[in-house]
Amino acid sequence: MFITQKPEDIVIFQGEYSLAIVFLSIVIAFLASFTALSLNERIRKNGFFGRNFWLILASIAMGMGIWAMHFIGMSAFRLPVSMQYNLTATVLSVFPAVMASYLAFYISNRTNSTRWPQVIAGITMGIGIALMHYIGMSAMEMDIKYAYRPFLFILSIMIAILVSYVALYIFTSLQKFMGNFFVKLITSLLMGIAVASMHYTGMEAVVFYTEGEVFPAPSHEHHLNYRMLIVSVTLGIGVILGLSGLSSLLDRYVDFRLNHFDSLTGLPNRRQFEKMLSVSSPGSLAIIHIHGLEKWNRRYGYEVGDEVIKAVSEILIKMKPAFCILYRIEGNRFAVILESERDNETLKISMERIMAMMKKPLIINEKKLVIEMVCALTSSEGNDRAELFANTLAVIQHSNTAFNHAVIEYDPKIHTLAFERNLIQDIDRAMQENELYVLYQPKVCSSTRIVSGVEALLRWKHSVHGVISPSIFIPILEENGKMHEVTDWLIDHVCQQIKSWKSRDLPIFKVAINIPGSYFTSPHLMETLKESVSKYEIHSKYLELEITETSVIDQIEDAIRAVGAFKEFGFTVALDDFGTGVSSLSYLKRLPISTMKIDKSFVDDVPQSEKDSAIMKAIVSLGHSLKLKVVIEGVENEEQMKFLSSNSDNPIIQGYYYSKPLDARELVDWVNGFNELAV
Numbered sequence: 251m252f253i254t255q256k257p258e259d260i261v262i263f264q265g266e267y268s269l270a271i272v273f274l275s276i277v278i279a280f281l282a283s284f285t286a287l288s289l290n291e292r293i294r295k296n297g298f299f300g301r302n303f304w305l306i307l308a309s310i311a312m313g314m315g316i317w318a319m320h321f322i323g324m325s326a327f328r329l330p331v332s333m334q335y336n337l338t339a340t341v342l343s344v345f346p347a348v349m350a351s352y353l354a355f356y357i358s359n360r361t362n363s364t365r366w367p368q369v370i371a372g373i374t375m376g377i378g379i380a381l382m383h384y385i386g387m388s389a390m391e392m393d394i395k396y397a398y399r400p401f402l403f404i405l406s407i408m409i410a411i412l413v414s415y416v417a418l419y420i421f422t423s424l425q426k427f428m429g430n431f432f433v434k435l436i437t438s439l440l441m442g443i444a445v446a447s448m449h450y451t452g453m454e455a456v457v458f459y460t461e462g463e464v465f466p467a468p469s470h471e472h473h474l475n476y477r478m479l480i481v482s483v484t485l486g487i488g489v490i491l492g493l494s495g496l497s498s499l500l501d502r503y504v505d506f507r508l509n510h511f512d513s514l515t516g517l518p519n520r521r522q523f524e525k526m527l528s529v530s531s532p533g534s535l536a537i538i539h540i541h542g543l544e545k546w547n548r549r550y551g552y553e554v555g556d557e558v559i560k561a562v563s564e565i566l567i568k569m570k571p572a573f574c575i576l577y578r579i580e581g582n583r584f585a586v587i588l589e590s591e592r593d594n595e596t597l598k599i600s601m602e603r604i605m606a607m608m609k610k611p612l613i614i615n616e617k618k619l620v621i622e623m624v625c626a627l628t629s630s631e632g633n634d635r636a637e638l639f640a641n642t643l644a645v646i647q648h649s650n651t652a653f654n655h656a657v658i659e660y661d662p663k664i665h666t667l668a669f670e671r672n673l674i675q676d677i678d679r680a681m682q683e684n685e686l687y688v689l690y691q692p693k694v695c696s697s698t699r700i701v702s703g704v705e706a707l708l709r710w711k712h713s714v715h716g717v718i719s720p721s722i723f724i725p726i727l728e729e730n731g732k733m734h735e736v737t738d739w740l741i742d743h744v745c746q747q748i749k750s751w752k753s754r755d756l757p758i759f760k761v762a763i764n765i766p767g768s769y770f771t772s773p774h775l776m777e778t779l780k781e782s783v784s785k786y787e788i789h790s791k792y793l794e795l796e797i798t799e800t801s802v803i804d805q806i807e808d809a810i811r812a813v814g815a816f817k818e819f820g821f822t823v824a825l826d827d828f829g830t831g832v833s834s835l836s837y838l839k840r841l842p843i844s845t846m847k848i849d850k851s852f853v854d855d856v857p858q859s860e861k862d863s864a865i866m867k868a869i870v871s872l873g874h875s876l877k878l879k880v881v882i883e884g885v886e887n888e889e890q891m892k893f894l895s896s897n898s899d900n901p902i903i904q905g906y907y908y909s910k911p912l913d914a915r916e917l918v919d920w921v922n923g924f925n926e927l928a929v
Contacts, residue, residue: 283438313349375414376411376412380410402452524719533590534594537579566604574600601625601657608655624653624654627642686739706764752788771809776815795824823844825843843878844879882901882904890907
């Protein structure tokens with residue numbers, strides 16, 4: 251196996267390298283490292299797939315890259331003899347590389363107080379890579395023999411161990427920087443060169459020889475092993491690109507499923523339901539409300555409640571008209587959307603059949619349960635989309651509605667006034683009993699990945715009606731003069747929360763609060779703000795007031811004075827939903843605002859729509875030219891993010907791409923996890 255000096259009766263063969271293929275082998279190692287690092291990033295994120303799933307994919311990418319690099323490097327080596335590879339040994343050689351990579355990633359994603367685990371893992375991984383190399387070498391089948399120079403043989407293993415330790419050090423020390431493209435690029439390049447250096451040191455340790463008299467080989471046998479080259483390149487690039495593409499598809503699929511589908515029933519969720527209402531005008535809307543679900547949860551446990559929901563969803567899926575779309579919009583509510591008015595009667599008949607079917611007891615875990623429910627049905631008949639949903643809810647929430655499996659059609663003479671009156675009467679109680687609550691959605695600078703602030707979003711979970719959409723209750727409260735009181739409650743709640751973060755030494759961010767246009771110019775608003783920041787002993791710089799351009803256009807002079815007064819006291823002012831109103835650009839120039847927020851409607855079709863993309867670029871450029879911070883709302887996917895990052899300087903992003911709206915506790919956890927990745 252080893253040779254220390256040249257015996258007199260042997261002839262040593264000298265090989266040559268194809269520099270182009272040597273370079274190709276290093277490129278393969280680099281691509282594998284880059285892919286593995288990208289997959290490794292997902293290990294630290296909470297997601298649909300467990301960390302072990304991404305750990306295995308990263309290990310396969312790195313291991314297959316090392317394996318492919320070895321055999322491409324072997325194909326670059328020219329000898330004047332024919333060479334074949336034993337299939338069993340060739341396949342077997344990939345396993346040490348994959349297992350060594352798995353160990354490296356496993357150790358790098360653990361928190362260790364000492365370096366010893368990394369040293370042990372470095373030794374193990376180095377031996378694993380060396381095993382791959384020398385098992386791969388043993389796969390060679392030639393007419394000549396080979397042996398190893400002991401010094402270079404040991405040196406190659408030492409290089410493998412050193413490289414492994416350095417790789418682990420890079421992973422652990424620079425883990426938080428791996429989200430940065432250039433850091434990841436440089437790290438991948440170093441790892442690729444390091445892995446290649448081990449291989450070529452090992453190749454230098456090999457002595458190819460034959461014993462006895464040797465005749466020169468025919469010139470045509472002095473060639474590259476093209477078959478092995480093609481196989482290695484194809485497998486290496488195929489696995490790397492395949493895993494990279496698979497991870498991207500899985501990310502998109504998981505993100506879409508989590509954000510748009512109910513986990514229990516698999517049906518589209520409320521978010522997708524509201525998106526459908528925002529982009530189309532349904533002919534009819536039916537909402538099926540299950541009454542008394544908590545009764546079964548208390549009596550038999552939440553597992554039985556979940557089984558009830560699944561049983562009802564299966565009946566709805568089976569019996570609804572094929573041309574309708576079914577959603578689960580709340581814990582105890584389903585919605586059926588009919589897109590065409592022509593089939594309203596068909597939808598009504600189907601709902602009546604479903605209600606008749608639901609009168610029969612459901613068999614859940616060998617228990618017969620009679621489920622009370624009602625179906626509310628509303629036809630559009632010229633109503634806008636928001637009214638269609640509100641009117642349907644008004645049917646369910648009417649005091650005379652009984653849950654006796656009836657299909658009740660909306661009657662404006664009965665339902666609308668009762669629903670609005672009910673909400674107006676309940677708002678004071680909602681503020682006192684914490685039915686109103688606040689969620690916070692982060693705003694992130696895409697280039698620096700620094701969280702620049704959050705927006706406070708008001709929500710209402712009614713004791714009877716369940717979660718009521720802000721698009722429904724806010725207009726009703728505004729029309730009836732109750733939104734000023736609710737805004738005061740919101741300001742007090744936000745200031746109290748900021749004080750809580752401050753007292754616990756947690757990160758404090760600027761919180762944006764939406765202010766009704768009619769309230770913005772009122773002296774009472776300034777009094778409320780001053781009183782709240784003084785009461786909770788916080789600085790005014792932590793509050794940002796958001797106004798819409800349409801809300802202040804009719805009182806622009808008063809709005810200009812109000813913005814100046816707020817800025818003088820230390821508050822900042824943002825113009826929300828820019829581009830959706832009809833104001834003149836001259837008003838925008840005169841308003842001394844600090845931030846301009848671009849409405850989600852301009853983002854939805856970017857970058858697919860050339861017109862929308864051009865408009866987006868123009869609005870962002872306008873904001874920057876006016877020295878304003880530009881916040882882009884409603885960013886949801888990677889394509890939108892890439893477009894915005896490449897076409898604007900330091901855009902501040904708010905949307906589901908980074909985070910959904912979170913409660914105060916979830917926000918702290920999210921920020922801590924995000925900072926670990928972003929620092």
